[in-house]
Amino acid sequence: MRDRDRQSRRRRRNHPEASYDEASRARYRVRASRPGGSGSGGGSHGFVVVRRTLMVLFAAVATRLAFLQVFGAGEYAARAESQRTNRITLHARRGTIYDRNGNVLAMSEECSTVYANPEEVSDPSGVAAALVSHLGGEKQDYMKLLTQDTTFVYLQRQVDQETADALKAELSEKDLAGVYYLADTKRVYPYGNVGAQVLGYVGVDGKGLSGIEQQYDDILTGTDGEMLVETGLYGTPIAGGASQVTEAEDGTDLVLAIDIDLQQACEEIIAKGVSDYSAESGSVMVCDPRTGEVLAACSTPLPDFSDLTDSSSLNLKLVSSSFEPGSVFKVITTAIGIDDGLFSTDTVYSVPPAYTVGSDTVRDDDLRDYEMEMDVREMMRRSSNTAMALLAEEVIGAKAFSEGVDRWGIGHRTGIDFPGEAEGIVKTLEEYDGSTLGSMAFGQGVAIPLVQIVRAYGAVANGGVPCTPHFLVERGDEEVEWPEGEAVCSAETAAAETDLLLTVVREGTAENAQIEGYDIAAKTGTGEQAGESGGYEEGKFVASLCGFVNAADPEALVYVGLNGLPYLAAETSAHVFRDVMEQTVQIMGIVPVS
Numbered sequence: 035m036r037d038r039d040r041q042s043r044r045r046r047r048n049h050p051e052a053s054y055d056e057a058s059r060a061r062y063r064v065r066a067s068r069p070g071g072s073g074s075g076g077g078s079h080g081f082v083v084v085r086r087t088l089m090v091l092f093a094a095v096a097t098r099l100a101f102l103q104v105f106g107a108g109e110y111a112a113r114a115e116s117q118r119t120n121r122i123t124l125h126a127r128r129g130t131i132y133d134r135n136g137n138v139l140a141m142s143e144e145c146s147t148v149y150a151n152p153e154e155v156s157d158p159s160g161v162a163a164a165l166v167s168h169l170g171g172e173k174q175d176y177m178k179l180l181t182q183d184t185t186f187v188y189l190q191r192q193v194d195q196e197t198a199d200a201l202k203a204e205l206s207e208k209d210l211a212g213v214y215y216l217a218d219t220k221r222v223y224p225y226g227n228v229g230a231q232v233l234g235y236v237g238v239d240g241k242g243l244s245g246i247e248q249q250y251d252d253i254l255t256g257t258d259g260e261m262l263v264e265t266g267l268y269g270t271p272i273a274g275g276a277s278q279v280t281e282a283e284d285g286t287d288l289v290l291a292i293d294i295d296l297q298q299a300c301e302e303i304i305a306k307g308v309s310d311y312s313a314e315s316g317s318v319m320v321c322d323p324r325t326g327e328v329l330a331a332c333s334t335p336l337p338d339f340s341d342l343t344d345s346s347s348l349n350l351k352l353v354s355s356s357f358e359p360g361s362v363f364k365v366i367t368t369a370i371g372i373d374d375g376l377f378s379t380d381t382v383y384s385v386p387p388a389y390t391v392g393s394d395t396v397r398d399d400d401l402r403d404y405e406m407e408m409d410v411r412e413m414m415r416r417s418s419n420t421a422m423a424l425l426a427e428e429v430i431g432a433k434a435f436s437e438g439v440d441r442w443g444i445g446h447r448t449g450i451d452f453p454g455e456a457e458g459i460v461k462t463l464e465e466y467d468g469s470t471l472g473s474m475a476f477g478q479g480v481a482i483p484l485v486q487i488v489r490a491y492g493a494v495a496n497g498g499v500p501c502t503p504h505f506l507v508e509r510g511d512e513e514v515e516w517p518e519g520e521a522v523c524s525a526e527t528a529a530a531e532t533d534l535l536l537t538v539v540r541e542g543t544a545e546n547a548q549i550e551g552y553d554i555a556a557k558t559g560t561g562e563q564a565g566e567s568g569g570y571e572e573g574k575f576v577a578s579l580c581g582f583v584n585a586a587d588p589e590a591l592v593y594v595g596l597n598g599l600p601y602l603a604a605e606t607s608a609h610v611f612r613d614v615m616e617q618t619v620q621i622m623g624i625v626p627v628s
Contacts, residue, residue: 125219125240126256129285131233131247133294134329134507140233140247142219146198148189155180155212164210165189168201180212189213191238192220221247223339228298230337231350232290232452232505244348246290246505248453253509256285289508291327296320299617300330307596307610308334311577314598316610317352319485319503320618323492323582323591326501326516328450329622352488354454356481357576357597360561361417361543363477365531366490368410368422370438371430373527379534382409383429389420392469396423396476399560399602414534415542417558419476426475435471436463442522443500444482448489450503458482477561484578488593490522491580494535495555495588498528532585539581546608547579549616551626555588556581556611558603577603579611589624590615 131140148169155161162176169190179187193201198215205213221236223229234245242251259282300318308316317333337347349355371377385408389396396419413421426435439445445460459481461470473479485503493500500519507514523531535555538544543558556579563574578595582588594611618624 122216122261124217124259124261124279124282126258126282127219127284128221128236128240128256129254129287131254132287132289133292133297134290134327135293136289137294138224139229139290139292139294140221140223143222145192145195145218145220147191147216147218148193148198148201148213149216150180150187150189150213151185152180152182152187152212153185155210157210160208161205161210161213164201164204164208165213168197168204169193192218225294225298227336227338228301229292229294229332230339231332231348232292232297234348235339235342244453245350246288246452249451250288250506254285254288257283259283286510288506290505291322291329291507292331292505293329293621296618296621297330297332299621300614301332301336303610303613303617304332304594305334305336307594307606307613311596311599311601311606313577313596313606315351316597317350317484317593317595318610318614319352319488319593320614321488321492321503321591323495323501323588326489326492326503327507328503328505329590329618349454350452351483351597352485352593352595353450353452353483354456356456356458356483357595358478358481358561358563359484359487360477360559360576360578360603361419362487362491362557362559362578362580363474363480364414364417364422364559365494365535365557366439366442366444367426367430367435367475368414368534369442369494369523369527369531370435371425372410372530373523374430374434374438376429376434377410377425379411379530380409382407383413383421383424385413385418385421385424387420389423389427389472391423391427391472392467394469394473396420396472411534411537414557415537417538417543422475423472426471430475432463432466432471435474436466439474442490442493443519444480444486444490446486448485448503450485451506455485456483458486477559484593484595487578487580488591491582491593492591493519493522494528494531495582495591496528497525498523535581536585543604544579544581544608544611546604547581547611547615549583549612549619551628552583552615552619552624553585553627554581554583554615555585558608560603563598573600574598575600575602577601577607579603579607581611583615583619583624584627586627590618590622592618 128142130138133139158177158180161180162173165176166173176189179189202215223233232245234247235243236247237243240255242248242254247254259280262278300320304316304318307313315334318330319328320330321328331350331352333349333351335344335347384405386405387397387403398416398418398420408418408421439460445458447455447457470479489500489503498521500522502516502519504516532555535557536553539547539554539556544556547554547556559578561576563571563576576595576597577599578593580593582591592611592615594607594614596607596610599606
């Protein structure tokens, strides 16, 4: 027994790290073995105190451990995880946009986002010089980034892959550390600026900011994934370290009704028209009146993707801006009267040289000073303002006119799939004053986005049934259904109105819109342009022309508008209309009727 005790003591001397519990037990055994030792009493009391103290300490430690495991585990695990992992977004490929013929209009291309870990950059000047050489910019700007007290700074986003590879090679050759690369995608437009207004553009964060890119952003975007990468002391990814990847889900491809060749032709024609006739701006829209598909659309100024500082160039004015339409509105006025059975195309009225509308006097452009017998066909052929005011005031009446205007969708959004569509400013019947009815009859005193006129003429071409103007025709592998609207007039009224429009082109104000071999039904419009301070600006008109081909079975509808010019539509927009229509029948393969 004593030998074992001695050996035990030796072990304790040789191992001073023995626990308090071991030491107290040894002392107890020594005292118990000494002659005269009690084995209880004072020694026993000390042992009990020590034991209780240790039990309390043990219980406290155990309680703390339990608390951390139960209540703090998530927080501490997340904290530890964030200190040794880096969360990297894996960008989904944005859906590709095609035209009706399968041409790629917008696509996503692989690229790299270049970033740095300033903690690892030992030669900021050398790295900055390489960055300037490949990425452009100023050296001092890169120096500021490379010397920040952080482990991550963006140097440039969405760098062409070829450029990123060349930069990487130079930095490696010069043994310059601290620059890294993230796989990324960027939006490219194979046709450059053609169709830019319709397509819109995407920001560096991958979000659509205008046009179709904005309208269908949620469909095109897809769902980003992410990669959790194990990192070292300074946040640098560890080669071969553990990683967890959630794959990105790519966006959906879209097919538009746009024909990119026709789009390019329209942009060139309207830009030339604005220049030739000293207009402030111009707009074109070509659509299929049987379906509402928009084949081409644009407004000047046309945008340039390399310089988007002029945000107004992104506006498709036909959709987002309101103008007084002028005489193109007479189609609606006469259709209301014909459909209500109030008159026919052959009904004759005695039309004075001037007609009083409220406090204003309305006259025709020919400035005739005599009363004239006119049937409704002649009124449209001559585009007589006094005749339209007379029809509205003395035959149709305010209630029927107001109801008809509302039925034709004037003052209501068409539902075109393009951001920023305006409603326009159209008075309700309760808001009519002494001049409202007579003025609206020939397209004054009402301001609308002219896509509403496109929709109305489309209804005439389509037997009285309007279609929603739209760009999207396919989403992924599915065709998109665009429902027809309710009929705005009978098929008979639409046919009568079409016949009137044929007369306007063959013998009237739209003669300059004729194309040999084709039956074109159209109407000119010259609306006064309101000034910013109220009233109309002298010598500034909105000259427009809207019509369709071929009249018996229309395959295409064209609207042309020139804003803020000093000339009438017959000598301006009619010529531009003809140029657009010639390109339309050629590119779309529309066969002449004779």
